[in-house]
Amino acid sequence: MLNKAILMGRLTRDPELRHTQSNMAVCSFTLAIDRDRKSPSGERQTDFIDCVAWGKQAEFVAQWFTKGMMTIVIGRIQSRQWQDQHGNNRTAIEVHCSEISFGETKKAREANSGHVGEQGSYRPQAASQPQPTAPAFDLPPDNTGYGDVLPCDDNDIPF
Incomplete structure (x- = not known):
């Protein structure tokens, strides 16, 4: 059987670590x-x-992800049943994460920080609390020199 979910969206609230x-x-x-x-x-x-998320991955998410951040999740869909305080049977559908990563670059995160985003959320930067710096996963600059060898002119493209 195959059970794999790949999702990309914004966090609706800060992750809750327990x-x-x-x-x-x-x-x-x-x-x-x-x-x-x-x-x-x-x-x-x-x-x-x-x-x-579970284990070290749970700690990673709690430390580096905050409300409004674009997030990519890969995992499996699971359901669980329980009885609420009134004796009603309840079911929850959740994605149990096997991989979690940033859905935007560090520059995009910093540019959107403290501004109203597409989802209408606002996250001000507190001046009194130093914010941890998330690991940078941006690509390094192109130092191969290949860009200088072949000039790029859109008029020369044959299609």
């Missing part, structure tokens, strides 16, 4: 993912997908 009784880290968060099509009334529709 620990199990055996001291295993577990981090839960929700991704807001816009649908490709608008509703018949012309409104954009958004799905809110609950995600869970």
